Amino acid sequence: MTAAVMAADGSFDPVISKLITSLKEAESLSEEQDLGFLQNLLQSKELNALVNVHSKVAKINKDDRIAPLLSASMQVLIEVLELLAPRCHISPLCKEVFHLLQTPHLQSLLFAHDAIAQKDFFPHLPEIPVEVDEDEETIKIVQLVKSNEPLGATIKTDEETGKIIIARIMHGGAADRSGLIHVGDEVIEVNNINVEGKTPGDVLSILQNSEGTITFKLVPSDGKLDQRESKVRVRAYFDYEPENDPYIPCKEAGLGFVKGDILHIVSQDDSYWWQARRECEKTTRAGLIPSRALQERRILHERTQKESNGETKKGSCASICTTPPGSPNPNNPCRGPKTKKIMYDTAENDDFDRELIATYEEVAKLYPRPNVYRPIVLIGSPGVGRNELKRRLVARDPEKYKSPVPYTTRPVRPGEVAGREYLFVTREKMENDIASGKFIEHGEYKGHLYGTSGESVKSIVNAGCVCVLSPHYQALKSLRTPQLKPYIVHIRPPAFDKLKQSRTKARARSTFDESNSRGFTDEEFNEMIKSDERITFLYGHFCDDEIVNGDLTEAFEKLVSLANKAETEPLWAPVSWVQ
Template sequence: MANGTKEKWDPALTRLLTSLQQATNLPSTEEELGFLSNLLQSKELHALVNVHNTIISNGSSDRFFPLLSTSLDILTEILEEIAQRPYMSPDCKELFYLLQKPHIQGVLYSHDSVAQKDYYPHLPEIPREVEDDEETIKIVQLVKSSEPLGATIKTDESTGKIVIARVMHGGAADRSGLIHPGDEVVEVNNISVEGKTPNDVLQILQNSEGTITFKLIPADSKSGIRESKVRVRAHFNYDSSTDPYIPCKEAGLDFVKGDVLHIVSQDDAYWWQARKEGDRNMRAGLIPSRALQERRIIHVRTQAVKNGEDVTTRTMRPGEEDGKEYFFVSREVMEKDIEEGKFIEFGEYKGNLYGTSTESVKAIINAGKVCILNPHYQALKMLRTPQLKPYIIYIKPPNLETLKETRSAFRARSTFDINNSRGFTDDEFNDIIKSAARIEFLYDHFFDETIVNADLAVAFSQLVSAANRLESEPLWVPASWVQ
């Protein structure tokens, strides 16, 4: 109460302090009483109570801000304080000049203007009148923003009612915890949806501003949304805006070949919910389920490399050994094995049959070695099995100009026949490009890696790097290979 500050103290706090000092036989310790006494004599506490009382007496919290110092008021006080100093350090001088600059004062004025506005969305009161004979109704209010609501609707085939088709993981509807798949939509912003189509309801939502109020009849099943732990790697590019079949283009998730996607829901057989692995946006998007091949878990190849062992019906040449260059068999035996599907690929050349035996490749793999094959592209379907687990590298030709330039520079020949050796013609170069485009179109989703053979040294280095990764890094494979 000293120093002439008594008149600024709140009378209620003063009376409370007096009562405390006069009270006897209190169940408190001397330490606790001392703490409470010091608190009631605190200038800060009295200042806060005085501000509170002033706001209450004004009758409205809207008049609260003028009672507090604005940043411009503080700026003026600082300038006055600095100006009164007989000596100013270099820092004080710099601050003194900065605070007088118009753009600094403009920023502070903007701050004060924004700080005095209330930007928090105010939801209207929820209507309480519900007739006794009505079904159980839940009313959900969401604040509309630039973020999609995160729910799609459809017409129920059996009842013709508008229902919630799906709730997107991480979206506004999901975060509310109040909207579930199967909920029947009765009204949107007090507009009945009876007899309306999903497009009509979407139009109502698009024309709404501020808040959106849903009147819903809860679904019988209230099973919670549980995220799956499936990860997949995309084998193609996908642009939801060009997909004519996606239920809601705004809910689509775009991705490119190689992206790893976290599949959070597979409840819909045709449209999964997914988000990109590592993406900070927790709202999931729709992707087509049938077009993706689920590729997860790892498979590491081991140790030595060995060429695939082939089978032929031609006669053995001098210096050749059975089981080294080829397995030499009769035509009858090979034709029988072909009928029984024992070859990954086979063909005929100059009257002799040649083929790659599935069992010989399996034997190499089971021996812990890596089998290198250069198959015809039509054999890729036979190769992609859980038993063989291939890593398919597509050696792609460069563009036509580079192809002609590099092959001519290295004097590439169109045939290995010494007696009929010549360079490639323009038509043959064009056929190579067309054939490569066809292979990519039909089998691109099988390729684990693509190497463009524009420069032989660079392409070989990339091939060696790929081989090294196979022996040291985990790889993506179809889930069916390991289940």
């Protein structure tokens, strides 16, 4: 057996040589079979080659650079092919090599190698022609490489001069990144085609038919507008599809979104079209969205058209102003009265709230505060189960979750304890407190006043507990304040079939019957769904989340999850709550 393994250059590898010497000394101490295996392994050519490669790489200093030996391997390949061509008919080996060197894969590999070796990574722009004429105005020539990415600029015709000018630069787009094209620049030529007298559509056709590079000849604007991005974030309260918008300046530049998306408004320079990105897409090109003013005008126009045409639409203003849920129905005198006793002040009605147009709301991240918990507010149509969900949440941890005790002017009934079911006060005192604005929710039922005071909510929050409320939906206007910062959950009914099936299976008692001695009727199920549509239309944009109560157990599990989320995670909230 050789004493050491030969290196590639004929020298002995000292490390492996030492290992073999150590094995020889251990022959009498170990099994012969194992020693033989290790000796054969250490003497193998493969291991010797690997060790040599490792040694050479390890010796490279960190300041050294691995550089290609040549940057014209394709030229060498062509020269080799010229040398082999006359010998192909003589030697089969030459013929095989000749065909191998002509394979597309090998030639592509060498071509890529040369491009990297020459650092030829970028497209070549043609030379810019130099035209000097002291009598002419300043002209700038800008060249951009055309790719699948939109240019990121829009153009328009100046109403006074009829010239084509740059209308806007999309933040993060190719034009913006170049830093060479600015809002207000006049377009004179595109790819040597004079655009005088042409429309923006004509210029767009020129750009679409261009290949490779695009050359603009521009007259610079008098002043460069500030292109710094704003820090405004908004929550969208409607869906938007730019491809279906006939009025957007450029459909390709539009940004689609759905209700509830958080948008970063990077520019509000245009009164009709803002530039925005989705908050989760920080590095993408900004897109166009309708401004708040434009969207409000659209919604008002749409409502006016529907009302003038006498149309009714699910969830529209024509249907949300119908009889409120729980009101007496003259066509059904046998139906029992609604048992919900705490009703919002009837002076505030849906006719006022329907005039509020929800488009965008400026928001910021609201971070949890130690021992100061956001109240959890459950809204929903009568009978949907929000009071039962509130009861279960409070029962789950009574020391943590608490619900305020309502006030009433009615007498104490047998079995009731003052301060447990209700706080009993005189009518005079309660009327004075209502006039002073101390109640977030109040109403009258069978000659007696009922209500929930704002101070009772604040006392629970200040005690380090989570206040859980299930008010009438109109109370949101009093509850949704920077002082309370509520986390609002909309409890919604499932579709009619699922609603009826789940309540029948659970043997749920009708909340429209004061005695709770019967189940819900189909009419009450339909009324529950219609009421939910009304709440969604009027107040859906106030809600942070929603739960569809098709199965009470599943709905409660989600409520617990949302309660934990409100306590532990930074969440988007109205910017006034954070400032």
